[in-house]
Amino acid sequence: MNTKPNILLVDDDELYLYLMEKTIHQISKELVVSTFTDGEQAVEYIAKCTEEQVELPEVIFLDINMPFLDGWGFLNEFKKLKPKIINNINIYMVSSSMRDSDVKRASNFEELTGYVVKPVNKVQLAEIFKKIYHENW
Amino acid sequence: MWKKVFKMFIGLYVPLFVLTLFLYYSQKAKQIENITERQIRANTMKKVSFEEKCHSFLRNTNYWASLKYPKNFDPLEEHSSFLRSYLELIEYITIYDQFRFIDLEGKEIFRAERVGNDSIVISALQNKNHHPYVKAGLQLKRNQIYLSQISLNRENGVIEKPYKPVIRTVAPIFDNEQNQIGLVVINFKMKNVLDQMKSTVEDKNVYLLDEDYRVISSSTITEDLPYESGNENSIDGILNTEAITHIRDSTFVENGHIWSQQSINLNGATFTFGSISNLPTEIVTPSNWLLALEIPRTIVKSELQPVFKSLLTFNIISIISLLTLCYIFQKKKVQKELFYKELESKNILLNRSKDLLEENNVMVNEMNNSLEIRNKQLSDFNYLISHNLRSPVTSMSVIVEMIQKEKNPEVLHQLLPKLDKVAKSITNLTEDINDYLSILDTKEIIIIDIDLQELILEVKNKFTETLLDNSGFEVLLNLEAWDHISYSKFYLQSIVHNFISNAIKYKRDNVDSHIQFESAIENKQKVLYVRDNGIGLNLERHGDNVFKLYKRFHRNISGKGMGLFLVKSQLEALNATITIDSKVGQGTTFKLIFEK
Numbered sequence: 192m193n194t195k196p197n198i199l200l201v202d203d204d205e206l207y208l209y210l211m212e213k214t215i216h217q218i219s220k221e222l223v224v225s226t227f228t229d230g231e232q233a234v235e236y237i238a239k240c241t242e243e244q245v246e247l248p249e250v251i252f253l254d255i256n257m258p259f260l261d262g263w264g265f266l267n268e269f270k271k272l273k274p275k276i277i278n279n280i281n282i283y284m285v286s287s288s289m290r291d292s293d294v295k296r297a298s299n300f301e302e303l304t305g306y307v308v309k310p311v312n313k314v315q316l317a318e319i320f321k322k323i324y325h326e327n328w
Numbered sequence: 329m330w331k332k333v334f335k336m337f338i339g340l341y342v343p344l345f346v347l348t349l350f351l352y353y354s355q356k357a358k359q360i361e362n363i364t365e366r367q368i369r370a371n372t373m374k375k376v377s378f379e380e381k382c383h384s385f386l387r388n389t390n391y392w393a394s395l396k397y398p399k400n401f402d403p404l405e406e407h408s409s410f411l412r413s414y415l416e417l418i419e420y421i422t423i424y425d426q427f428r429f430i431d432l433e434g435k436e437i438f439r440a441e442r443v444g445n446d447s448i449v450i451s452a453l454q455n456k457n458h459h460p461y462v463k464a465g466l467q468l469k470r471n472q473i474y475l476s477q478i479s480l481n482r483e484n485g486v487i488e489k490p491y492k493p494v495i496r497t498v499a500p501i502f503d504n505e506q507n508q509i510g511l512v513v514i515n516f517k518m519k520n521v522l523d524q525m526k527s528t529v530e531d532k533n534v535y536l537l538d539e540d541y542r543v544i545s546s547s548t549i550t551e552d553l554p555y556e557s558g559n560e561n562s563i564d565g566i567l568n569t570e571a572i573t574h575i576r577d578s579t580f581v582e583n584g585h586i587w588s589q590q591s592i593n594l595n596g597a598t599f600t601f602g603s604i605s606n607l608p609t610e611i612v613t614p615s616n617w618l619l620a621l622e623i624p625r626t627i628v629k630s631e632l633q634p635v636f637k638s639l640l641t642f643n644i645i646s647i648i649s650l651l652t653l654c655y656i657f658q659k660k661k662v663q664k665e666l667f668y669k670e671l672e673s674k675n676i677l678l679n680r681s682k683d684l685l686e687e688n689n690v691m692v693n694e695m696n697n698s699l700e701i702r703n704k705q706l707s708d709f710n711y712l713i714s715h716n717l718r719s720p721v722t723s724m725s726v727i728v729e730m731i732q733k734e735k736n737p738e739v740l741h742q743l744l745p746k747l748d749k750v751a752k753s754i755t756n757l758t759e760d761i762n763d764y765l766s767i768l769d770t771k772e773i774i775i776i777d778i779d780l781q782e783l784i785l786e787v788k789n790k791f792t793e794t795l796l797d798n799s800g801f802e803v804l805l806n807l808e809a810w811d812h813i814s815y816s817k818f819y820l821q822s823i824v825h826n827f828i829s830n831a832i833k834y835k836r837d838n839v840d841s842h843i844q845f846e847s848a849i850e851n852k853q854k855v856l857y858v859r860d861n862g863i864g865l866n867l868e869r870h871g872d873n874v875f876k877l878y879k880r881f882h883r884n885i886s887g888k889g890m891g892l893f894l895v896k897s898q899l900e901a902l903n904a905t906i907t908i909d910s911k912v913g914q915g916t917t918f919k920l921i922f923e924k
Contacts, residue, residue, distance in 0.1 A: 206723045206746055206753075213730070231883070256715060258880035258889055264869055287718040290711065310722040 196225035201233040202254035230260030234268040241275040336654040367588040392512040393499035403438035426515035465498035465511040474498035475613035493518040493552040539616040584625035592617040787824045804844040819898040826891040831860040854922040861915040
C-alpha cells in the first residue's frame, strides 16, 4: 500500500471489477483503484486504515448483493467506524436494479452520496469524479 | 293459556274472597248486634208499657178497695143509693167490662156489665165461689190485691162470643168498722191493651206468653188466647222456638231469627197509690208473663241486604277486573315468550352464520398467508432475475462494446476469455433458477405420509463416507412428539440433506459434533427443531440474509450460497415456515413449523 488508492470498488462480480477499473483508467490514468470482492474485506481494510491513521480513498462504489457481508452490512459497520475517519468519503451504492425497497433503504443512510445503476458508463463516472475532484485529477 | 289465566286468577281472587267473607261476617255480626240492641230497647218499652197498664188496673181497683162501705153492704137494695153515685163512674171508665161485688161466700152481690161501649147494665147475680180468682181473692189480706191471668171471658162456663180477652183484679173491701165484707172484682177489657202491645215495631213479631209458654197474644195471629178458644190449628207453629225461657232475660239468634225475651212478673211487688201515708199494696198474681220479640229471618236478611249487595257487587267487579288483568298479563307473557323464542332462534341462526363466517375467515386467512408467501417468492424470483441475471448481461454488453472499439489485438486477446466467463456464469445462474422454479411449481409435488425417522436415517446413510471420515459427528433423534408427517418426500429429503450437510460443513474443531432432530407440538402445530453445535452465525450481521440466494457467511468454507435458500423455498412451498437462532461458537437452531 505504497500509493494511497483514490477509489474503492466493492463487488463480488470480478468481471464488473475488471471492467470498472478499465473504464476509470480510460478517464484518468492518475486515479488509483483498489478492489474487494465482499463487504467484509472492505470493512477490514477501512478498519485497518483508521487504526494506522492512513487517509482513506475519496470514493467507494458499493455493491448491494455480496457474500459474507452485503452492502447494507458494510454501511452498518462503516457507521461504527466513521468517528475515527479523518477525510471526507463519498459512498455510491451500485446495484443492477432500481428496486423501490432498496432505494428507500438507501435514503435512510446519510453516509451515502448517491445511488447508481449498473452498468456504470464512462460519462456517469466522469461526472461523479468532476464533482469530487473538481477536475483535479 | 286459559289454564294459566285461571290459575293466576284463583291465586289472586281467593285471598280477596276470604277477605270479603270475613268482612261480610263481621258486618253481619255488627248489624245483628245493632238490631238486637234496638230489639231489646223495643222489648223493654213494650214491657214497661204493659206493666204500666197493669198498674193502672190495679190503681183503679185499689180505689174501690179503699172506699168505706156501709155495714152489711147490700148494693142492690138497701144501699143502692150509696152505689148510685158510683155507677156513673163505672160507666165512664170504659175499660171496665164487668164490675162486681162478691160476698165472703163467693156469691155476687152486685154485677154490672158493659153493653156496647158506653153503657152498663145491672145484670143477674151468679155464684162464683168455684172460680180460682174468687178463691184467691178470699185469701187476700188487707193491702193485698190480686191480678188474674189473661183469659177469654166466660159466662156460665161458656166462652163468650165474640171472644173477649179480659184480666181480672180482685181486692178485699171493708165496712166502716174495718170488717171485710167481701171482694171487689173488676174485669178489664184487654183487647186494646193486647192490640197495642202486639202492634209491630219495625216488622218485628211480638209474643206474649204465659207461665206455661202458651201464647196469649201475638202479632202473627188475629185471635188472642188461641189455646182457650180451642183453635188447635192455629196453636201449632205460632212460636218457632223452644229456647224461650222464664229463667232469665236473654237475646239469641236461632236459624237466622233474632229472639229477645223479657219476663213480666208482678207477683210480690209492692207499690204505693196516692199519698205516701197510705200503706204499700202488695200484688198477688199467678201470672208470670213472658214478652218475646222476634225478628224473622227475612227481616234480618233484608237488613243485611245492602252489605251483601255491596260486597257482591265488589266481588263481581273484582272477578271481572281480575280476570281481565290475568288474561292481559298472560297474553303479554305468551307474546313475550314467543318473542324470546323467535329471538333465540334468530340468535342461533346468527351464531351459525357467524361460525360460517369465522370458518370462511380462517380459510381466507390461510389463503392470504399462502398467497403472501407466494407473492414473496415471486418477488424474490423477480429480484433474482433482474439482479443476478442482469449483471452478467450488462457486463457482457460492456465487453462487446469494448471489443468493438479496441484495435489492439493484445487487449482483445485479454477481453475474449472474459466473455467465456460471462457465458459460464449465465449458465450457472439458469441452472440455479431451474432448481428454484421446480420448487415454486407446487403442482408437481406429491404429498405422502412420511416416517420421519426412516427418512432421516436414509439421508444420513448418504453421508456415511463423510461421517466415517469424521468419526466425531453424530446424528441424534428425538421424535417422541410426532414422527409421521404428510409432506413431499423429495423436499423433506432435500431439507434434511441440507441441514446435515451444513452441520458437517460448519462443525467446530476439537468438539464432538452433532446434529439433533427434535419433534414437538406447539399451538397444535407440528414443530421440528434442528440443532447443531457448530460454529454458529452472527445474526446481528447476517440475520436478514440467512435464507437468501448466493449468501455465504464463511469465507474459508466452500459453498454456493443456495442450501438454506432452497430449504426455505421448499418449506414455504408447502406452507411451512422456518426461523433461525444462532450464537457464534455455540451452534445453530432452526425451528420448522409445519401447517396444521
